[in-house]
Amino acid sequence: MKFLKRAWPWLAAVLSGVLLVLSFPPADIGGLAFVALIPLLMAVWIPQREKRRGRWHFALGYVAGLVFFTITFSWFSELAPLFRSRALIGLPLLFAAYLSLYPAVWAWLAGWIAGAQFRPLPAPDPLARFERPLLLQSSRNLGIAIFCAVSWVALEWMRGWMLSGFGWNKLGVALHRDLPLIQIAEFTGVGGLSFLVVMCNAILLITVLRVRAEIGRIRLRPHFDFAVTAGLVVFAFGFGTRVLIRAQQSPAQxxxxxxxxxxxxxxxxxxxxxxxxxxxxxxxxxxxxxxxxxxxxxxxxxxxxxxxxxxxxxxxxxxxxxxxxxxxxxxxxxxxxxxxxxxxxxxxxxxxxxxxxxxxxxxxxxxxxxxEYLPLRPLLGPxxxxxxxxxxxxxxxxxxxxxxxxxxxxxxxxxxxxxxxxxxxxxxxxxxxxxxxxxxxxxxxxxxxxxxxxxxxxxxxxxxxxxxxxxxxxxxxxxxxxxxxxxxxxxxxxxxxxxxxxxxxxxxxxxFYTRHGEVFSVACGVLSLLVIAMTIASRRAARTHESKATMPA
Missing domain, CATH: 3.60.110.10 (Carbon-nitrogen hydrolase)
Known part of the structure; x- marks a missing residue:
């Protein structure tokens, strides 16, 4: 039992990696993308330790990324027999070692932005945080989910160009079969779809945890955060359906x-x-x-x-x-x-x-x-x-x-x-x-x-x-x-x-995308930096206020 208590966050991170793998070919079960990050978020948000939480969250995200990228890009190992090089068998792991830094940073940010105020199952009273005003509660949850979404999109965008770029299998690509939903890409690129997927993951987990706590109190409440998220998905689906119907009724020359x-x-x-x-x-x-x-x-x-x-x-x-x-x-x-x-x-x-x-x-x-070229040739040439x-x-x-x-x-x-x-x-x-x-x-x-x-x-x-x-x-x-x-x-x-x-x-x-490119992803990056800066300033101000309050008169 003690082993499971210690191991479950790592198993949850591995599960997220596996669900991400299944969202893309060869399994290609795109719908799993809407829940793939939930185990990782559970491991990050449900407190296990108070010390070095940031390192803990980073490591969990890295493990999830390592599982995902190593398996989904395992086809790189096919180069080994072509070039008669056993070293190339480890090429997927080499790529994954770098690419996993992105979900690792995201997991660290997801845990950091939640801070001490966000504990889905805190002790001793799991209902304490739900005593706040309803609108404030939902808006805070919505803000956390939006930050998780925009930071994920920003990191995916960086992965697409940093060190020459390798942006394969962005989360939104898993939805390629859902024609109505993916039509928003003409405005947002794939980033808009990744945003929706990550936001759904975060809000689904928050909703389940809130409902669980509210049932224990026999006090169910409306969930505006869930309604807003569902509304965004419905809006995107409705927009895409309208585009496809109009294209059929009035085809372009x-x-x-x-x-x-x-x-x-x-x-x-x-x-x-x-x-x-x-x-x-x-x-x-x-x-x-x-x-x-x-x-x-x-x-x-x-x-x-x-x-x-x-x-x-x-x-x-x-x-x-x-x-x-x-x-x-x-x-x-x-x-x-x-x-x-x-x-x-x-x-x-x-x-x-x-x-x-x-x-x-x-x-x-x-x-x-x-x-076609060898990156870091002086280092990797031998x-x-x-x-x-x-x-x-x-x-x-x-x-x-x-x-x-x-x-x-x-x-x-x-x-x-x-x-x-x-x-x-x-x-x-x-x-x-x-x-x-x-x-x-x-x-x-x-x-x-x-x-x-x-x-x-x-x-x-x-x-x-x-x-x-x-x-x-x-x-x-x-x-x-x-x-x-x-x-x-x-x-x-x-x-x-x-x-x-x-x-x-x-x-x-x-x-819009042709004219302005990845403006949505860039905006997500800018918003992420603004939220990070504002949160740092707010927490510093709170600590200063607390220290003054504890000083003797």
Whole structure:
């Protein structure tokens, strides 16, 4: 019994980590996100010790994060057999060791903001704090829940850009199936959804604890804090429902673009073996020539689809132009080494229209750590230098391609760039009608990475109200409309091609998110800092008042 009393907070933190894992692929039970943080909050808010509470709360949050990030990003370990490096088996744990700092800071803040006044089950009288005026009680609870929500959003936003950024699996992404609810992303980005989810977690726990105490007193009261939270969720759902109904009743002006996508399903090990390159060229040629017979307006190849890069030698350049001559326009993903006067290495998208002598290039801006560059090379070079022998150079900024017929502007997004709201937004602001993601997720085998990647990309379409086509090496090749509805074109890990008509709106309407970006998340960060500053000042004033009151006259 004594063991359980000591161990339950740690078990609760582990449970929160597990529930967060289950909220995302492969389980993908998004509804669990609304309760996933409750065990952690219970461990933080129900007092176990008076000394060093801050360290205790930080450690609990770190444990929850460690469980979540290690398991949900376990697919990073798929790199180990590719590079014949046992050290890479621990790559998920290395990422988690850093990423877990964010939920750890959040748990510390959640416990700190509650302070001595917030004890859901204090001793000796669990009803003492409910003797205060009803409105004040609810408003204080609401304030604590809002602070928990805004601080979580601010930390998620920081995770998305700090140290080059890795913002995968933000809490709001777990709701990707709930189309009405996620439509608010055109104003708030994913941060608005994360806000709702965290606020629901906090208010649900507070409500349960209050009701438990009130039943013991046989004195049930209205809960304005719960009503406000429920009202926010209902409002978001109602707004999204109205948006979807209006879109169905009055569709935007659009043109139909015939897009053919090639999914070659080439094992990453084969891509890394130069002896298999002739085989890859033959497969790409066969599938592309078949797709060309369907007369698409645009033909797509996935990321890094040309062995050695399309500028690798004269024969490769001629081969690519030969494929481009069969279709009005071709967009491909290509790794090109020593390009330009500076001899830089880039992961790029190339665009060629029939009759073009030279391709246009867009260079990927968001590089993948441990794949396209090695972070902290002086420190990590001795361990991972053999895996990442050289670093790609990031692109210098956004860029779009202009399709002649029909007259549309295409925004290329290479690999993980479709998980970055800032990069996608910058492309759209250049006048893009259609987002085109070229990716190769073959590095990570038959894992949940494919679904996690696809789910995250859905929100770029809602945020900017632009459709997207995803052309991948091994899946998930699909189209996503402006409201987040996904249509899969081919099964993952199958070889083939598919042509589909894609409805592309011709009205270049900018959403609030397109114009202002992550202003909601930034505002959450500012509000968090203001609340922290005000709370510090208030508590200092209270201590000063108490010390004066205890001084002898």
């Amino acid at each position: 659009a043109v139909s673009l015939s897009v053919a996508a090639v999914q070659p399903n080439i094992e990453q090990r084969d891509k890394m073996d130069m002896e298999r390159w002739p085989e890859i060229f033959d497969r790409m040629e066969f599938l592309s020539d078949l797709a060309a017979t369907a007369s698409p307006d645009l033909l797509l190849w996935p990321e890094a689809s040309v062995p050695g890069g399309m500028l690798g030698d004269v024969d490769t350049v001629a081969w690519v132009h030969g494929r481009a001559a069969l279709v009005p326009a071709l967009m491909i993903g290509t790794d090109d080494l020593n390009r330009g006067a500076m001899g830089e290495d880039h992961n790029s998208a190339a665009f060629i229209q029939r009759g073009d002598k030279e391709p246009q290039f867009y260079d990927k801006q968001q590089l993948v750590p441990f794949g 361990i991972f230098g053999g895996m990442v022998q050289g670093d790609f150079k990031p692109g210098k900024g956004p860029g779009i391609f202009s399709l002649a017929k029909p007259a549309l502007k295409l925004a290329p997004l290479v690999c993980f760039e479709d998980t970055r709201g800032d990069i996608t937004r910058a492309q759209v602001k250049l006048g893009a009608h259609l987002l085109v993601n070229l990716t190769n997720d073959g590095w990570f085998g038959h894992t949940a990475e494919l679904d996690q990647h696809t789910n995250d990309s859905i929100f770029r379409c809602i945020e900017n109200r632009r459709p997207m086509v995803r052309c991948t090496n091994n899946g998930i090749t699909a189209s996503v409309d402006s409201f987040g509805r996904v249509e899969r074109w081919m099964e993952p890990f199958t070889e083939g091609w598919k042509m589909q008509p894609v409805s592309v709106p011709t009205e270049l309407r900018e959403t």
